[in-house]
Amino acid sequence: MKPRKSVALVTGAPSGIGKATAERLTTAGYTVYGTSRRGAQASQQRFAMLSLT
Numbered sequence: 001m002k003p004r005k006s007v008a009l010v011t012g013a014p015s016g017i018g019k020a021t022a023e024r025l026t027t028a029g030y031t032v033y034g035t036s037r038r039g040a041q042a043s044q045q046r047f048a049m050l051s052l053t
């Protein structure tokens, strides 16, 4: 059976602890979705950013 791909959702992902967590999970092979209240274009990231606005 094919292993399922791990997905992580990280809130507060544009900066600080949220950004560090999202980057670590990306490096570890997770498909990461970050959220931001400032919009999906808050800044360039290595993971997908979802807007909460």
Ligand SMILES: NC(=O)c1ccc[n+]([C@@H]2O[C@H](COP(=O)([O-])OP(=O)(O)OC[C@H]3O[C@@H](n4cnc5c(N)ncnc54)[C@H](OP(=O)(O)O)[C@@H]3O)[C@@H](O)[C@H]2O)c1
Pocket (backbone or CB within 6 Å): 011, 012, 013, 014, 015, 016, 017, 018, 035, 036, 037, 038, 039, 042
């Ligand atoms: N950094 C440290 O070393 C440290 C140490 C001990 C405790 N803390 C505490 O841990 C928390 C996070 O620290 P951090 O350095 O990662 O903070 P941060 O950089 O200020 O916040 C990280 C992200 O969280 C989102 N955010 C900020 N305030 C929010 C709110 N009121 N509601 C929802 N989302 C919010 C912001 O993204 P959007 O606005 O785009 O959504 C921001 O990019 C803080 O409460 C801080 O006091 C931090």
